[in-house]
Amino acid sequence: MIEVAVIGVGGWGKNLARNYYQLPEANLRYICDLDPAKLEAMQRQYPGATTTSSYDDVLADPELDAVVIATTGPSHYELAKKALLAGKDVYVEKPFVLEVEHAVELTELAEKGDRIVMVGHLLEYHPVVARLKSMIEAGDLGDVYYIYSQRLNLGTVREDENALWNFAPHDISSILYLLGKKPVDVSARGQDYLQRDVEDVVFLTISFEDSTMAHIHVSWLDPHKVRKLTIVGSSKMAVFDDLESSEKLKVYDKGARLSQDYDTFAEYVGLRFGDITIPYVKTGEPLRIECLHFIDCVENRKQPRSDGHDGIRVIKVLDAAQRSLKNNGVPVAID
Numbered sequence: 053m054i055e056v057a058v059i060g061v062g063g064w065g066k067n068l069a070r071n072y073y074q075l076p077e078a079n080l081r082y083i084c085d086l087d088p089a090k091l092e093a094m095q096r097q098y099p100g101a102t103t104t105s106s107y108d109d110v111l112a113d114p115e116l117d118a119v120v121i122a123t124t125g126p127s128h129y130e131l132a133k134k135a136l137l138a139g140k141d142v143y144v145e146k147p148f149v150l151e152v153e154h155a156v157e158l159t160e161l162a163e164k165g166d167r168i169v170m171v172g173h174l175l176e177y178h179p180v181v182a183r184l185k186s187m188i189e190a191g192d193l194g195d196v197y198y199i200y201s202q203r204l205n206l207g208t209v210r211e212d213e214n215a216l217w218n219f220a221p222h223d224i225s226s227i228l229y230l231l232g233k234k235p236v237d238v239s240a241r242g243q244d245y246l247q248r249d250v251e252d253v254v255f256l257t258i259s260f261e262d263s264t265m266a267h268i269h270v271s272w273l274d275p276h277k278v279r280k281l282t283i284v285g286s287s288k289m290a291v292f293d294d295l296e297s298s299e300k301l302k303v304y305d306k307g308a309r310l311s312q313d314y315d316t317f318a319e320y321v322g323l324r325f326g327d328i329t330i331p332y333v334k335t336g337e338p339l340r341i342e343c344l345h346f347i348d349c350v351e352n353r354k355q356p357r358s359d360g361h362d363g364i365r366v367i368k369v370l371d372a373a374q375r376s377l378k379n380n381g382v383p384v385a386i387d
Protein backbone atom coordinates (compact mmCIF):
# COMPACT_ATOMS: atom_id res chain seq x y z
CA MET A 53 0.00 0.00 0.00
CA ILE A 54 1.44 3.36 -1.07
CA GLU A 55 0.89 6.21 1.40
CA VAL A 56 -0.04 9.41 -0.48
CA ALA A 57 -0.45 13.09 0.41
CA VAL A 58 -2.38 15.43 -1.89
CA ILE A 59 -1.22 19.05 -1.64
CA GLY A 60 -3.78 21.60 -2.88
CA VAL A 61 -7.41 20.55 -3.13
CA GLY A 62 -8.86 23.30 -5.28
CA GLY A 63 -10.78 22.76 -8.50
CA TRP A 64 -8.47 20.01 -9.74
CA GLY A 65 -6.73 18.66 -6.64
CA LYS A 66 -10.01 17.35 -5.25
CA ASN A 67 -10.22 15.00 -8.26
CA LEU A 68 -6.77 13.68 -7.39
CA ALA A 69 -7.82 13.23 -3.74
CA ARG A 70 -10.93 11.30 -4.87
CA ASN A 71 -8.87 9.01 -7.10
CA TYR A 72 -6.21 8.24 -4.48
CA TYR A 73 -8.96 7.63 -1.94
CA GLN A 74 -10.64 5.15 -4.30
CA LEU A 75 -7.55 3.24 -5.51
CA PRO A 76 -7.09 0.03 -3.52
CA GLU A 77 -3.33 0.24 -4.09
CA ALA A 78 -3.07 3.63 -2.31
CA ASN A 79 -3.93 5.16 1.03
CA LEU A 80 -4.85 8.84 1.07
CA ARG A 81 -2.90 9.65 4.24
CA TYR A 82 -2.84 13.48 4.12
CA ILE A 83 -4.75 16.29 2.49
CA CYS A 84 -2.88 19.57 2.75
CA ASP A 85 -4.21 23.02 1.77
CA LEU A 86 -3.80 26.57 3.04
CA ASP A 87 -7.56 27.14 2.95
CA PRO A 88 -9.28 25.92 6.17
CA ALA A 89 -12.71 25.75 4.49
CA LYS A 90 -11.38 23.34 1.87
CA LEU A 91 -9.75 21.20 4.55
CA GLU A 92 -13.01 21.06 6.50
CA ALA A 93 -14.94 19.91 3.43
CA MET A 94 -12.29 17.27 2.67
CA GLN A 95 -12.28 16.02 6.26
CA ARG A 96 -16.02 15.36 6.05
CA GLN A 97 -15.59 13.53 2.73
CA TYR A 98 -12.50 11.51 3.64
CA PRO A 99 -12.51 11.06 7.44
CA GLY A 100 -9.63 8.56 7.26
CA ALA A 101 -7.20 11.16 5.91
CA THR A 102 -5.38 13.69 8.09
CA THR A 103 -6.06 17.25 6.96
CA THR A 104 -3.45 19.90 7.63
CA SER A 105 -2.15 23.25 6.46
CA SER A 106 1.42 22.33 7.42
CA TYR A 107 3.39 20.95 4.48
CA ASP A 108 6.41 20.48 6.76
CA ASP A 109 4.42 18.14 9.01
CA VAL A 110 3.39 16.10 5.98
CA LEU A 111 6.98 15.77 4.75
CA ALA A 112 8.25 14.87 8.24
CA ASP A 113 6.17 11.67 8.30
CA PRO A 114 8.55 8.75 7.58
CA GLU A 115 5.60 6.52 6.66
CA LEU A 116 4.61 8.77 3.76
CA ASP A 117 5.78 7.51 0.34
CA ALA A 118 4.54 10.01 -2.21
CA VAL A 119 3.46 13.62 -2.54
CA VAL A 120 0.95 14.76 -5.18
CA ILE A 121 1.21 18.51 -5.86
CA ALA A 122 -1.91 20.19 -7.24
CA THR A 123 -1.35 23.78 -6.21
CA THR A 124 -1.08 26.48 -8.88
CA GLY A 125 1.95 26.62 -11.19
CA PRO A 126 4.14 29.22 -9.45
CA SER A 127 4.43 27.11 -6.26
CA HIS A 128 5.27 23.78 -7.97
CA TYR A 129 9.05 24.19 -7.98
CA GLU A 130 9.50 24.96 -4.26
CA LEU A 131 7.00 22.36 -3.10
CA ALA A 132 8.40 19.61 -5.37
CA LYS A 133 12.00 20.40 -4.40
CA LYS A 134 11.17 20.20 -0.70
CA ALA A 135 9.44 16.86 -1.18
CA LEU A 136 12.37 15.39 -3.14
CA LEU A 137 14.84 16.63 -0.51
CA ALA A 138 12.66 14.96 2.13
CA GLY A 139 13.08 11.68 0.21
CA LYS A 140 9.54 11.46 -1.17
CA ASP A 141 8.43 10.43 -4.66
CA VAL A 142 6.64 13.31 -6.33
CA TYR A 143 3.81 13.89 -8.80
CA VAL A 144 3.48 17.47 -10.02
CA GLU A 145 0.48 18.80 -11.90
CA LYS A 146 1.04 20.60 -15.18
CA PRO A 147 2.71 22.99 -15.81
CA PHE A 148 5.62 21.10 -14.21
CA VAL A 149 7.42 24.36 -13.29
CA LEU A 150 7.79 27.79 -14.89
CA GLU A 151 11.53 27.75 -15.71
CA VAL A 152 13.53 25.28 -17.81
CA GLU A 153 16.36 25.31 -15.20
CA HIS A 154 13.90 24.36 -12.49
CA ALA A 155 12.63 21.41 -14.55
CA VAL A 156 16.22 20.24 -15.09
CA GLU A 157 17.10 20.74 -11.41
CA LEU A 158 14.12 18.72 -10.14
CA THR A 159 14.75 15.93 -12.65
CA GLU A 160 18.42 15.69 -11.64
CA LEU A 161 17.53 15.87 -7.96
CA ALA A 162 15.10 12.97 -8.38
CA GLU A 163 17.66 10.91 -10.27
CA LYS A 164 20.42 11.54 -7.73
CA GLY A 165 18.17 10.59 -4.85
CA ASP A 166 16.67 7.60 -6.70
CA ARG A 167 13.25 9.24 -6.37
CA ILE A 168 10.42 9.34 -8.88
CA VAL A 169 9.21 12.57 -10.39
CA MET A 170 6.13 12.44 -12.59
CA VAL A 171 4.35 15.32 -14.34
CA GLY A 172 0.56 15.43 -14.74
CA HIS A 173 0.47 15.27 -18.52
CA LEU A 174 -2.99 13.78 -18.41
CA LEU A 175 -3.51 13.22 -22.14
CA GLU A 176 -0.55 10.84 -22.28
CA TYR A 177 -2.78 8.53 -20.23
CA HIS A 178 -5.91 8.99 -22.34
CA PRO A 179 -7.03 5.73 -24.01
CA VAL A 180 -7.72 7.55 -27.32
CA VAL A 181 -4.22 9.05 -27.35
CA ALA A 182 -2.84 5.56 -26.66
CA ARG A 183 -4.81 4.25 -29.67
CA LEU A 184 -3.58 7.11 -31.88
CA LYS A 185 0.00 6.43 -30.78
CA SER A 186 -0.26 2.76 -31.77
CA MET A 187 -1.91 3.71 -35.09
CA ILE A 188 0.93 6.11 -35.90
CA GLU A 189 3.58 3.56 -34.90
CA ALA A 190 1.91 0.86 -37.02
CA GLY A 191 1.90 3.24 -40.00
CA ASP A 192 -1.91 3.19 -40.26
CA LEU A 193 -2.03 6.92 -41.00
CA GLY A 194 1.03 6.84 -43.29
CA ASP A 195 3.53 9.64 -42.69
CA VAL A 196 2.14 12.24 -40.31
CA TYR A 197 2.15 15.54 -42.18
CA TYR A 198 0.77 17.79 -39.46
CA ILE A 199 -1.28 17.90 -36.26
CA TYR A 200 -3.46 20.67 -34.92
CA SER A 201 -5.34 20.97 -31.68
CA GLN A 202 -7.89 23.32 -30.17
CA ARG A 203 -8.53 23.76 -26.43
CA LEU A 204 -11.12 26.51 -26.18
CA ASN A 205 -13.85 27.57 -23.80
CA LEU A 206 -15.46 30.52 -22.14
CA GLY A 207 -13.96 29.29 -18.89
CA THR A 208 -11.97 30.07 -15.78
CA VAL A 209 -9.81 33.14 -16.33
CA ARG A 210 -6.49 32.79 -14.46
CA GLU A 211 -4.49 35.68 -13.09
CA ASP A 212 -1.28 33.83 -12.27
CA GLU A 213 -0.68 32.26 -15.71
CA ASN A 214 -1.80 32.89 -19.27
CA ALA A 215 -3.79 30.56 -21.53
CA LEU A 216 -0.51 29.22 -22.97
CA TRP A 217 0.82 27.92 -19.64
CA ASN A 218 -2.59 26.90 -18.38
CA PHE A 219 -3.87 24.91 -21.37
CA ALA A 220 -1.07 24.21 -23.83
CA PRO A 221 0.90 21.73 -21.62
CA HIS A 222 -1.86 19.23 -22.50
CA ASP A 223 -1.53 19.79 -26.25
CA ILE A 224 2.27 20.02 -26.32
CA SER A 225 2.76 16.90 -24.20
CA SER A 226 0.32 14.81 -26.23
CA ILE A 227 1.71 15.98 -29.59
CA LEU A 228 5.34 15.31 -28.52
CA TYR A 229 4.25 11.92 -27.19
CA LEU A 230 2.39 11.03 -30.40
CA LEU A 231 5.12 12.16 -32.77
CA GLY A 232 8.17 11.10 -30.75
CA LYS A 233 10.13 13.72 -32.71
CA LYS A 234 12.32 16.59 -31.66
CA PRO A 235 10.72 20.05 -31.93
CA VAL A 236 13.01 22.59 -33.57
CA ASP A 237 11.33 25.95 -33.14
CA VAL A 238 8.08 27.57 -32.11
CA SER A 239 6.25 30.69 -33.09
CA ALA A 240 3.45 32.07 -30.91
CA ARG A 241 1.05 34.98 -31.24
CA GLY A 242 -1.56 35.93 -28.68
CA GLN A 243 -3.37 38.79 -27.03
CA ASP A 244 -4.19 40.00 -23.51
CA TYR A 245 -7.74 41.37 -23.72
CA LEU A 246 -8.88 40.99 -20.11
CA GLN A 247 -5.77 41.50 -17.96
CA ARG A 248 -2.54 43.20 -18.86
CA ASP A 249 0.22 40.73 -19.81
CA VAL A 250 -1.97 37.64 -19.25
CA GLU A 251 -2.76 36.37 -22.74
CA ASP A 252 -6.32 35.04 -23.08
CA VAL A 253 -5.81 33.54 -26.51
CA VAL A 254 -2.64 32.05 -28.01
CA PHE A 255 -1.90 30.45 -31.38
CA LEU A 256 1.38 28.54 -31.57
CA THR A 257 3.07 26.69 -34.35
CA ILE A 258 5.80 24.13 -33.70
CA SER A 259 8.21 22.89 -36.38
CA PHE A 260 9.88 19.50 -36.07
CA GLU A 261 13.19 18.19 -37.34
CA ASP A 262 11.55 16.90 -40.53
CA SER A 263 8.73 18.77 -42.29
CA THR A 264 6.13 17.77 -39.69
CA MET A 265 4.38 20.67 -38.01
CA ALA A 266 1.90 21.21 -35.21
CA HIS A 267 -0.45 24.08 -34.50
CA ILE A 268 -2.14 24.72 -31.15
CA HIS A 269 -4.96 27.17 -30.43
CA VAL A 270 -5.76 27.78 -26.75
CA SER A 271 -8.23 30.26 -25.28
CA TRP A 272 -10.50 30.86 -22.29
CA LEU A 273 -12.28 33.59 -24.23
CA ASP A 274 -14.19 31.71 -26.90
CA PRO A 275 -17.88 31.04 -27.60
CA HIS A 276 -17.27 27.30 -28.10
CA LYS A 277 -16.06 24.59 -25.79
CA VAL A 278 -13.67 22.60 -27.98
CA ARG A 279 -11.18 19.84 -27.11
CA LYS A 280 -10.10 18.52 -30.48
CA LEU A 281 -6.95 17.09 -32.04
CA THR A 282 -6.65 16.42 -35.78
CA ILE A 283 -3.88 14.39 -37.37
CA VAL A 284 -3.35 14.57 -41.11
CA GLY A 285 -1.32 11.69 -42.49
CA SER A 286 -0.31 10.67 -45.99
CA SER A 287 -2.69 7.66 -45.91
CA LYS A 288 -5.42 8.58 -43.45
CA MET A 289 -6.58 11.34 -41.19
CA ALA A 290 -7.80 11.06 -37.59
CA VAL A 291 -9.84 13.32 -35.34
CA PHE A 292 -9.96 12.96 -31.55
CA ASP A 293 -12.88 14.90 -30.09
CA ASP A 294 -12.71 14.62 -26.30
CA LEU A 295 -16.14 16.20 -25.83
CA GLU A 296 -17.87 13.32 -27.63
CA SER A 297 -19.25 10.95 -25.02
CA SER A 298 -18.50 7.66 -26.79
CA GLU A 299 -17.38 8.20 -30.40
CA LYS A 300 -14.27 10.17 -29.49
CA LEU A 301 -12.10 8.91 -32.36
CA LYS A 302 -12.89 9.03 -36.08
CA VAL A 303 -10.54 7.84 -38.78
CA TYR A 304 -11.01 9.22 -42.28
CA ASP A 305 -9.71 7.15 -45.18
CA LYS A 306 -9.07 10.31 -47.15
CA GLY A 307 -6.00 11.71 -48.79
CA ALA A 308 -4.28 13.03 -51.87
CA ARG A 309 -2.02 10.99 -54.14
CA LEU A 310 0.36 12.35 -56.75
CA SER A 311 0.16 10.41 -60.00
CA GLN A 312 3.12 9.74 -62.33
CA ASP A 313 0.84 9.30 -65.32
CA TYR A 314 -1.39 12.33 -65.97
CA ASP A 315 -2.68 14.69 -68.63
CA THR A 316 -4.30 17.30 -66.45
CA PHE A 317 -3.45 18.82 -63.04
CA ALA A 318 -6.61 17.17 -61.63
CA GLU A 319 -5.21 13.78 -62.66
CA TYR A 320 -1.78 14.67 -61.18
CA VAL A 321 -3.23 15.35 -57.72
CA GLY A 322 -5.79 12.60 -57.18
CA LEU A 323 -8.01 13.08 -54.14
CA ARG A 324 -9.22 9.95 -52.37
CA PHE A 325 -12.48 9.83 -50.41
CA GLY A 326 -12.97 6.59 -48.49
CA ASP A 327 -14.78 5.30 -45.43
CA ILE A 328 -14.99 7.03 -42.10
CA THR A 329 -14.51 4.55 -39.25
CA ILE A 330 -15.07 4.89 -35.53
CA PRO A 331 -12.65 2.51 -33.77
CA TYR A 332 -13.85 1.10 -30.47
CA VAL A 333 -11.70 2.46 -27.66
CA LYS A 334 -12.32 1.10 -24.18
CA THR A 335 -12.93 4.15 -22.07
CA GLY A 336 -11.77 4.84 -18.54
CA GLU A 337 -11.17 8.00 -16.54
CA PRO A 338 -7.74 9.19 -17.79
CA LEU A 339 -7.01 10.65 -14.35
CA ARG A 340 -7.56 7.27 -12.69
CA ILE A 341 -5.25 5.65 -15.27
CA GLU A 342 -2.67 8.36 -14.58
CA CYS A 343 -2.91 7.91 -10.79
CA LEU A 344 -2.59 4.12 -11.17
CA HIS A 345 0.51 4.65 -13.29
CA PHE A 346 2.07 6.84 -10.59
CA ILE A 347 1.33 4.29 -7.89
CA ASP A 348 2.74 1.49 -10.07
CA CYS A 349 5.93 3.52 -10.65
CA VAL A 350 6.32 4.24 -6.92
CA GLU A 351 5.66 0.64 -5.90
CA ASN A 352 7.77 -1.02 -8.58
CA ARG A 353 10.41 1.72 -8.97
CA LYS A 354 9.60 2.31 -12.65
CA GLN A 355 10.26 5.43 -14.70
CA PRO A 356 6.93 7.18 -15.41
CA ARG A 357 5.85 7.78 -19.01
CA SER A 358 5.59 11.52 -18.19
CA ASP A 359 8.81 11.66 -16.17
CA GLY A 360 11.01 14.68 -15.49
CA HIS A 361 12.58 14.46 -18.95
CA ASP A 362 9.15 14.63 -20.53
CA GLY A 363 8.48 17.61 -18.25
CA ILE A 364 11.69 19.31 -19.44
CA ARG A 365 10.74 18.79 -23.11
CA VAL A 366 7.33 20.40 -22.56
CA ILE A 367 8.68 23.31 -20.49
CA LYS A 368 11.29 24.02 -23.20
CA VAL A 369 8.50 24.40 -25.78
CA LEU A 370 6.43 26.58 -23.41
CA ASP A 371 9.45 28.73 -22.57
CA ALA A 372 10.33 29.25 -26.25
CA ALA A 373 6.65 29.95 -27.05
CA GLN A 374 6.47 32.52 -24.26
CA ARG A 375 9.54 34.31 -25.64
CA SER A 376 8.06 34.26 -29.16
CA LEU A 377 4.75 35.56 -27.78
CA LYS A 378 6.50 38.57 -26.29
CA ASN A 379 8.35 39.13 -29.55
CA ASN A 380 5.44 39.27 -32.00
CA GLY A 381 5.63 35.65 -33.07
CA VAL A 382 9.26 35.58 -34.17
CA PRO A 383 10.22 31.87 -34.26
CA VAL A 384 12.32 30.88 -31.25
CA ALA A 385 14.63 27.87 -31.42
CA ILE A 386 13.97 25.10 -28.92
CA ASP A 387 17.22 24.03 -27.36
Ligand SMILES: NC(=O)c1ccc[n+]([C@@H]2O[C@H](COP(=O)([O-])OP(=O)(O)OC[C@H]3O[C@@H](n4cnc5c(N)ncnc54)[C@H](O)[C@@H]3O)[C@@H](O)[C@H]2O)c1
Nearest residue numbers: 060061062063064065085086087122123124125145146174
Ligand atom coordinates in the same frame (compact mmCIF):
# COMPACT_ATOMS: atom_id res chain seq x y z
N1 LIG B 1 -4.66 17.88 -15.55
C1 LIG B 1 -5.69 18.68 -15.76
O1 LIG B 1 -6.54 18.45 -16.61
C2 LIG B 1 -5.82 19.91 -14.90
C3 LIG B 1 -7.02 20.60 -14.87
C4 LIG B 1 -7.11 21.73 -14.05
C5 LIG B 1 -6.01 22.16 -13.33
N2 LIG B 1 -4.84 21.46 -13.42
C6 LIG B 1 -3.65 21.91 -12.67
O2 LIG B 1 -3.86 21.65 -11.29
C7 LIG B 1 -3.22 22.65 -10.50
C8 LIG B 1 -4.25 23.30 -9.59
O3 LIG B 1 -5.22 23.93 -10.36
P1 LIG B 1 -6.64 24.31 -9.72
O4 LIG B 1 -7.50 24.74 -10.83
O5 LIG B 1 -7.11 23.21 -8.83
O6 LIG B 1 -6.22 25.58 -8.84
P2 LIG B 1 -7.03 26.18 -7.58
O7 LIG B 1 -6.55 27.59 -7.44
O8 LIG B 1 -8.48 25.91 -7.73
O9 LIG B 1 -6.51 25.32 -6.35
C9 LIG B 1 -5.21 25.43 -5.82
C10 LIG B 1 -5.29 25.02 -4.35
O10 LIG B 1 -3.97 24.96 -3.83
C11 LIG B 1 -3.97 25.53 -2.52
N3 LIG B 1 -2.61 25.99 -2.23
C12 LIG B 1 -1.92 26.99 -2.80
N4 LIG B 1 -0.67 27.04 -2.30
C13 LIG B 1 -0.56 26.04 -1.39
C14 LIG B 1 0.48 25.57 -0.55
N5 LIG B 1 1.67 26.16 -0.54
N6 LIG B 1 0.23 24.50 0.24
C15 LIG B 1 -0.98 23.90 0.23
N7 LIG B 1 -2.01 24.31 -0.55
C16 LIG B 1 -1.81 25.36 -1.34
C17 LIG B 1 -4.98 26.66 -2.60
O11 LIG B 1 -5.47 27.01 -1.33
C18 LIG B 1 -6.06 26.02 -3.48
O12 LIG B 1 -7.02 25.31 -2.72
C19 LIG B 1 -2.59 23.64 -11.50
O13 LIG B 1 -1.25 23.28 -11.68
C20 LIG B 1 -3.39 23.40 -12.77
O14 LIG B 1 -2.68 23.72 -13.95
C21 LIG B 1 -4.74 20.34 -14.16
